[in-house]
Amino acid sequence: MSVTLGATATMPGAKTAIDINGVAYEAVMGIECHVELKTETKMFCGCRNIFGAEPNTNVCPVCLGMPGALPVPNRRAIELLVMAGLAFSAEIPAFSKFDRKNYFYPDMPKDYQISQFDTPLTQGGVVPFWLPDGTQGTCRLTRIHLEEDTGKSTHASRDGRIAGSTHSLVDFNRAGVPLMECVGEPDIRSGAEAVAYLEALKRTFVALGVSDVKMEEGSLRCDVNLSLRPIGQAEYGTKAEIKNMNSFNSVARAIESEIARQADIIRSGGRVEQETRGWDEAAGETHAMRSKEKAHDYRYFPDPDLPPIEFAESDVTRLRGMLGVSPQVRLDRMIGVEKLSIVQAHNIVDKLGLADYYDAVVAAGAKPQAAVNLVLGDLSRLANETGTPVSTSALRPSRLVELIAAVDAGTINSKTQKTLVERFYTTDAAEIPLTKIIVDEGLGQVSDSGAIDSIVAEVLAANEKTAGEYRSGKVKVMGFLVGQVMKQSRGKANPALAEERLRAALGEPEGAA
Amino acid sequence: MASGEIDVAYVAKLARLALTPAEVERFGAQLGALLVHVDELAKLPVDDVAATAQVIPQSNVMRDDIVRPSLDRETVLVGAPRREGSYFRVPRIIGEDA
Amino acid sequence: MNSIDATATEIARAVNARETSAVELADAMHARIGERDGAVGAYLSETSELAREYAKRVDARVAAGERLPLAGVPLAIKDNMCVAGTVTTCASKILEHWISPYTATAVARLLDAGAIPLGKTNMDEFAMGSSCENSALRKTANPWDLGRVPGGSSGGSVAAVAAGEATIALGSDTGGSIREPAAFCGVVGFKPxxxxxxxxxxxxxxxxxxxxxxxxxxxEDSALVYDVMAxxxxxxxxxxxxxxxATATTLREDLRGVRVGIVDEFALDKLDADIRAVYEAAYADLVRLGATLVPVKLPTADYGVATYYLIAPAExxxxxxxxxxxxxxxRVxxxxxxxxxxxxxxxxxGDEVKRRILIGTxxxxxxxxxxxxxxxxxxxxxxxxxxAKAFADCDVIACPSASTPAFEFDAKSDPFSMYLMDYYTIPMSLAGLPSLSVPCGYATPAGAAGPMPLGLELSAPLFAERALLGIAHAYERGTMHASKQSIPAIPSSATVGAR
Incomplete structure (x- = not known):
């Protein structure tokens, strides 16, 4: 679902109709994400929830499914999930319970997964997102529910895949890690929307501290259900489920590849099979997974080991109060009100700490464009060079506002500003006003025509040959001459005034109209 | 309610129990007899009755997110039917759904 | 009475007073098990070293001035409870050699209170059964008649206490697995x-x-153990x-003012005449001790077995x-x-476990x-x-713990007839109620070596353990059935043998 903002230019291509034998088709996608929650401990036991530990070291009777062990839910995990839902305007039902999903798998210790069947912790909600072309989209959430992760199997075969393996090795460190499953409605129409949706989820989860959302570490996994249908048709086509994408980029590629595959089938008169397909990154295509899609009988029933969760309105209010500013609200403001570009706004919001800094600078009175240029430019460069994040640098937002104002007022030039930004980034006596520093250190911009004219005269005298070139029509040497004036003034001359006085001194070049 | 018929072979597959044909027949008869008794429940008027999943009503039993000691790896692996180094070794998995 | 035949209350007093030591008791009890368990088959494994270790610790703690509620009390543990470092089998081949790396909370609380872990007792496999015959690992006999079952599923724990091979035992009760065998073996069995x-x-x-x-x-001993582990x-x-x-310190000696509910649906005329006579006498004893009998109705009680045999197998x-x-x-x-x-x-x-997995699936x-x-x-x-409605009119409900005394081995080959053994215990389990069986007399079934014990089941509202144990204690003191008969001498040469 996309709407075009009147003010923003639209770029075609994000969701072009697919022509199949003269009929315009569209792709319809629903995305299910599994997101590992960033807690200290697992969902139902006190073992550490960390990635990359030595195999089978963060395990106990509970997460190994040993006889007699019992689960006790992690309050933090439940609260994080509810906050994630609230961030997307989901409803928090008053009653929620855990159910057992029964099926056998070697990396699932109890041979049932504690999950939620018909009473998820959150219901509904909407994820808004901006597309690179300036359009805005939304995807409705069906629900977010809580479950436990499985262990990790390594398949002993040449390519690590199940096919052809002789046996598997299992590490249960991940078993029991809290996992939230975000089920999206089939509102997505293109790979670009899919990626924008996933980035919107990630941005919010990271900002809330709900998850690291690292696809490469498996803390975000997503499955895409994709089908094609003629535009205007209400019912959905037969869908395929695509799995095994390990980056947002591969999600986009897998979708494009799967759309092409299904379109080819329909084009040649075939029927799309309902099946699960794995994305093969190297081959750049999806392939049917070994197992045939068969009806599972998971025998869900309420877990008798776990009393239900009942949220009072006061609990929800308390958690809502912990949300802070939503990245989406910030994006909307930056793009809609402060008129930053889509790329600038996302760059600011997606780098943790920059958005707060930027907001503080703008709140203290700086112009958004000047603020974003400095934050994404010099400040981000300095953060990289010094290893000190912008948020903890010595350069306070109030000082940056002074620096921006000083340039705007012509008190200093931008070169001086840059020098001072670099200096203040590491050390700044914040209590000394900038005006005093400028006066004390003689950093003020020279905007006095008389003073500049005398430097101009010196420069032209020393560069007679260049002056001649200008007069004979080679006007691009002006840059060099301005540079010489700046150098003579030790950087303090007003560059615009310097150029103006040089032009006056040199007269009209030949060939000018 | 269903009558005293039970597809023992299908249910055994779900439950991952290998049964001999003789067992399928014997268990089928025994469980059929139980189902006949169980079908008596159809006589109870339960339409407007809430289901009891837990007999003592409790809610919001949770623990704080605090680390507790895990088990020593050797203790865990020494009881494994088969291990390989630091891992549990399990037989070949065929397909997504073992 | 030999000190190892004393009650837990007496033993704890004597050990706390340093009149006897936990180590002596543990050693004497293991010697007793050595003499008798060949015939009874109560234990699947003895934890003699662990027992000695705990006994020494108890003696040291007592010597250091601590008073422990279960000081030196010899304890048998049903083999479905984990004790770190011990084989915990559930009497199943699937766990025959499994060593638990951790200890169950209830067990840990008893050990911390001074109890001595003698060993792990036999049971119906995964606690599914009413005779202990479903153990895949051993056969357990009823100490009153070695040709009869001890009941189940906590058959080993109950037989151990009845045979003097333990002072107290832990059982588990899902639909009657403590109460029915307690009745069969003439001991007290309590499901909180x-x-x-x-x-x-x-x-x-x-x-x-x-x-x-x-x-x-x-x-009183059950109350003592309950107080420690609840x-x-x-x-x-x-x-x-x-x-x-606390229950052990508030037991009562009479039943004045107590209203005992007698369930219409559990009318005694369903029972054999000799057994019926025992229960009629038991109800009369309640009245003699001061209680009022109140008729109550449990119209859905007859649906208990059907309800139970869906819920329990499903889980x-x-x-x-x-x-x-x-x-x-x-692993095969x-x-x-x-x-x-x-x-x-x-x-x-085993077959019974498979049947229940199948019906539940x-x-x-x-x-x-x-x-x-x-x-x-x-x-x-x-x-x-x-x-809940019935308890509006009474403080406890009394009924038989089982419809018969212990039966002979292999008497119930039809699974469903075995399921009906829990007819009187299942409804209370479904309602989550505290319920216990206390000895209430004897009957001599055809072919029995001698009189076999029967149990009176007393059940109370949720969390009314104090009232329940108090009333049961008054009944026990007022009737003294346990001391009216004693188990025949157990031949030390006999073996019930491994299965």
Whole structure:
């Protein structure tokens, strides 16, 4: 679902109709994400929830499914999930319970997964997102529910895949890690929307501290259900489920590849099979997974080991109060009100700490464009060079506002500003006003025509040959001459005034109209 | 309610129990007899009755997110039917759904 | 009375007073087990070294001035409770050699209070059965008649206490597994309110029904054990966060003012005449001791067995999925994972376990869930509501613990006839009520070596353990049935043998 903002230019291509034998088709996608929650401990036991530990070291009777062990839910995990839902305007039902999903798998210790069947912790909600072309989209959430992760199997075969393996090795460190499953409605129409949706989820989860959302570490996994249908048709086509994408980029590629595959089938008169397909990154295509899609009988029933969760309105209010500013609200403001570009706004919001800094600078009175240029430019460069994040640098937002104002007022030039930004980034006596520093250190911009004219005269005298070139029509040497004036003034001359006085001194070049 | 018929072979597959044909027949008869008794429940008027999943009503039993000691790896692996180094070794998995 | 035949209350007093030592008691008790257990078969394993270690610790603590509620009391533990470092089998081949790396909360509390772990006792496999005959590992005999079953599933624990091979024992009760064998062996068996005693470390059969409870020679001893192990456990989310009222110190001596409910639906005319006479006498004793009998109705009680045999197997089918040969226990290797699961579980589970897994899987499966599982849960609501109504008119409900005394081995080859053994105990389990069996007399069935004990089941409202134990104690003191007969001498040469 996309709407075009009147003010923003639209770029075609994000969701072009697919022509199949003269009929315009569209792709319809629903995305299910599994997101590992960033807690200290697992969902139902006190073992550490960390990635990359030595195999089978963060395990106990509970997460190994040993006889007699019992689960006790992690309050933090439940609260994080509810906050994630609230961030997307989901409803928090008053009653929620855990159910057992029964099926056998070697990396699932109890041979049932504690999950939620018909009473998820959150219901509904909407994820808004901006597309690179300036359009805005939304995807409705069906629900977010809580479950436990499985262990990790390594398949002993040449390519690590199940096919052809002789046996598997299992590490249960991940078993029991809290996992939230975000089920999206089939509102997505293109790979670009899919990626924008996933980035919107990630941005919010990271900002809330709900998850690291690292696809490469498996803390975000997503499955895409994709089908094609003629535009205007209400019912959905037969869908395929695509799995095994390990980056947002591969999600986009897998979708494009799967759309092409299904379109080819329909084009040649075939029927799309309902099946699960794995994305093969190297081959750049999806392939049917070994197992045939068969009806599972998971025998869900309420877990008798776990009393239900009942949220009072006061609990929800308390958690809502912990949300802070939503990245989406910030994006909307930056793009809609402060008129930053889509790329600038996302760059600011997606780098943790920059958005707060930027907001503080703008709140203290700086112009958004000047603020974003400095934050994404010099400040981000300095953060990289010094290893000190912008948020903890010595350069306070109030000082940056002074620096921006000083340039705007012509008190200093931008070169001086840059020098001072670099200096203040590491050390700044914040209590000394900038005006005093400028006066004390003689950093003020020279905007006095008389003073500049005398430097101009010196420069032209020393560069007679260049002056001649200008007069004979080679006007691009002006840059060099301005540079010489700046150098003579030790950087303090007003560059615009310097150029103006040089032009006056040199007269009209030949060939000018 | 269903009558005293039970597809023992299908249910055994779900439950991952290998049964001999003789067992399928014997268990089928025994469980059929139980189902006949169980079908008596159809006589109870339960339409407007809430289901009891837990007999003592409790809610919001949770623990704080605090680390507790895990088990020593050797203790865990020494009881494994088969291990390989630091891992549990399990037989070949065929397909997504073992 | 020899000190190892004393009650837990007497032993704890004597050990705390340093009149005897825990080490002496442990050694004497292991010698006793050595003499008698060949014939009785109560134990699957003895934990002699652990017992000595704990006994020494208890003696040291007492010497240092501590007073322990269970100082030196010899304890038998049903083999479905985990004790770190010991083999914990559930009397199943699938766990025959499994060593638990942790200890059940209830056990840990008793050990911390000074109890001495003698060993792990036999049971019906995974606690599924009413005779102990479903053990895959050993046969246990009733000490009153070695040709009869001890009852089940806590048959080993009950036989151990009855045979003097333990002072107290822990059992678990899902539908009657403490009360029915306690009745069969002439001892006290007590199932507390669901959620009162932590299930952490109790190998689950049916999670919403399982409850650990004490087995002892006297009501007072059961109260003593209950007081030590009851209460909230952060490791069990279903354990109840509610203060525990001490029971052992508030027992009563008479029944004046007590209203005892007699259930219409449990009319005694269903019983054989000699057994009926015992229960009629028991009800008369209640009146003699000051109680008033009040007729009450449990219209849904007859649906208990049907309800139970859907709910318990459904939960068990899921609880026992984890026994798959991957991480612990038996593995029978197949060509792939699926074949390994099926071969392992086929070889590892006995018939009764398989039957219950099958019926439970069926009750939860697609298309049958509402008709079976949900309907049973609704029936459970009605049963609990009937009890609540009945308790408006009475303080406890009295009824037989079982319809017969202990029967002979292999007497019940039809599974369903065995299920009916729990007719009187299942409704209370479904309602989560505290319920116990106390000896109430004897009957001599045809072919028995001598009189066989019978039990009176007393059940109270949720969390009314104090009232229940108090009333049971008054009845026990007022009748003294346990001292009217004693078990025949147990031949030390006999063996019931491994199965």
């Amino acid at each position: 309110t669901y959620g009162r005693v932590s299930r952490y470390g109790l190998i689950a059969f049916a999670s919403s029904l399982d409850q650990i409870g004490p087995i002892s020679k006297t009501v 209460g909230l456990d952060p490791m069990d989310a279903t354990s109840v966060d509610r203060p525990v009222e 068990c089918s899921s609880n026992l999925a984890r026994f798959d040969g991957m991480r612990y226990g038996l 290797e197949g060509a792939d994972v699926g074949a390994t699961y099926e071969a392992t579980r086929a070889a590892g589970f 069926y009750a939860l499966s697609s298309g049958f869930y509402d008709a079976y599982y949900v309907r049973a849960q609704k029936a459970r609501t009605l049963i609990a509501a009937d009890f």
